Amino acid sequence: MAMIKYPTGQGSKKNLKEESSTNFGRRGMSLEKMINLSNKHYLNLGIAVVHKKPTPIQIVKVDYPNRSHARITEAFFRQPSTTDYNGVYKGYYLDFEAKETTRATYLPLDNFHEHQIHHMEQCLKQKGICFVIVSFVKLNRFFMLNASQVIKYWNLQTKNGRKSIPVEIFETHGYEFKPSSLPLIPYIDYVDAIIAKESK
């Protein structure tokens, strides 16, 4: 697997900078933190079981200073082969990815890795509910969008050269929400909307 500079969701300098600019009464909370709190909220209330997957690490060296502890002394971040979050809600399989962007009019597609797109395609084929949660940091706008739209724009890249998803697509096909009370990221509302639409 390829080594990468900054893994998704890792507390990198870039993310810390973005966090400080999303401080709208949420004390500079990152999108990841907001989702983790929402997961916890849904879990505690018995509404859904969703966890963030651990960051994949390539371990090179491990020391055993004593019998009770293993200490990793050399390791690297690996590129995740799936999305960051998955779980179960009323028997439905949920799968999503979170992205923050400082762009005001579009989400650059280089926020995604090819295998993440491929994973979303595979999940949709297995009738999983798969979507992205996007924070337009400078606009203070939050959206959820079905993975099928992301895949569509990903595939358009090779055809028309467009390397982003316009914010208008989020406005017309997505689900906009304002993080206020818990759950800050009310993704189950969006999932309910998808289920209602699909069962029509």
Next chain:
Amino acid sequence: MAMIKYPTGQGSKKNLKEESSTNFGRRGMSLEKMINLSNKHYLNLGIAVVHKKPTPIQIVKVDYPNRSHARITEAFFRQPSTTDYNGVYKGYYLDFEAKETTRATYLPLDNFHEHQIHHMEQCLKQKGICFVIVSFVKLNRFFMLNASQVIKYWNLQTKNGRKSIPVEIFETHGYEFKPSSLPLIPYIDYVDAIIAKESK
């Protein structure tokens, strides 16, 4: 989170030892390796999308020797808060854990952590399909068993002091299989059986 000695599925000395004793034409393949190959098989054929979750690591120190690489120089294994495997099959949420034991007549319950049991309970409540895959290394016998049985025996511990699941429970309530051709661990067969039983 608590630091642990050997994380599940990590290439610890204990696991390597167990691997060499499970060499029955599978070239000393560990149960984890067999499951990973089975996941890949199901994925390649478009049958199911199941991945092993990365081992959770607590990162303490990271070096940036140059702009393109981050090198972790101090980290520790954390205890997983969920099971190791989950994914989607025909819209169903799948969740399972794999355990190897050298015991011949029972699976010791200390193979599980309390939060893993709790996670399985939560998944079952959300109508997920949740089970364990167990390899009795010395017997060369392999079973799948619904998580509800594991939870039952876990809860019995405090009542009758029994700290294990007898192999008879696997024989009467589980699904026995012989790893031969791909998929070595045919867990989708077991999932189909669970679905058929539940839809009756």
